[in-house]
């Protein structure tokens with residue numbers, strides 16, 4: 001306290017250390033297998049790492065790169081959107097490179113919200129959404145994805161989404177494929193979101209960082225639906241797709257006016273993003289389809305390896321259609337509190353996981369859900385499953 005008031009401003013009060021940092025520190029401290037924070041234990045393609053080394057050596061990007069991102073990367077992003085989804089973007093005015101998707105989310109919230117604006121976010125929501133909405137002075141309005149025990153997946157209730165819109169709603173913050181549930185919104189669901197956004201004149205910010213990690217169904221960008229091109233800010237990132245989460249290269253694609261708004265905020269957050277990595281990711285986006293196909297196939301196999309193992313160990317398992325996370329329920333163990341369970345797990349069996357309960361406003365909705373990541377080597381996943389088998393005894 002100074003001057004009789006807390007140091008941390010009131011918008012950030014309640015946002016302590018992120019659950020990912022907390023649980024990764026716990027993993028290091030206890031020497032546990034870390035199936036918590038989502039980062040691969042194998043780096044991405046050698047040729048992409050070498051492209052970054054080459055850029056460093058050749059002096060490309062060692063000084064401030066252009067604010068919106070280096071032209072090579074902006075063009076590669078625009079080409080990727082066209083080739084994959086048929087979306088056209090002018091690399092000069094409709095693409096913005098950011099310091100990971102995290103900065104893109106922050107800049108979008110700071111750029112597009114006025115204090116008091118409501119933001120609808122699917123709950124459980126990725127932790128930075130809550131903090132960024134709060135920093136921008138917005139009010140978060142969660143719409144809860146409900147587990148469907150028949151299909152073993154989570155579903156969006158479109159009636160609930162529609163009912164959450166009020167005259168104060170400024171935007172919907174969507175995430176598909178969805179972390180932590182692994183839900184991939186279907187064409188019908190996305191069409192309904194698009195209709196709602198158009199009817200109520202809402203903006204939509206869509207976080208698509210897992211766009212290439214879809215095992216069933218397909219990823220369809222919301223921006224491709226009628227009427228959405230002008231009201232959607234699409235966000236993605238190289239971290240997940242190319243297994244270089246430490247490089248922090250992300251991007252925004254949107255109409256010129258929306259990119260210009262987000263850029264206005266971004267330029268005062270980081271000004272620019274790390275130069276040499278941008279050249280490397282420009283090459284990564286041009287990797288042949290075989291890279292994306294085999295990356296996905298490998299992760300699908302790991303999903304099944306971990307999912308089957310968790311089920312055999314006694315967890316209730318929700319089957320993710322995308323992302324590299326599996327949400328489970330610990331009720332079969334007679335346990336109800338995911339946070340307490342995750343804090344005790346290293347001690348009990350040397351494994352770290354993430355309690356989904358921290359991603360909910362509704363304390364009951366996610367109380368017994370625990371998330372495990374499968375972006376780890378097969379022998380790590382097998383060892384983790386072996387250790388978790390001990391829980392039931």
Ligand code: PMP
Nearest residue numbers: 100101102126179209237239250
């Ligand atoms: N959005 C979601 C849904 C995520 O899971 C993550 C985690 N990486 C991010 C955004 C942040 O991405 P980046 O590392 O590119 O900032």
Ligand code: GLN
Nearest residue numbers: 020021036037038039179
């Ligand atoms: N997106 C990663 C996850 O969900 C974590 C990234 C972070 O630590 N902020 O595990």
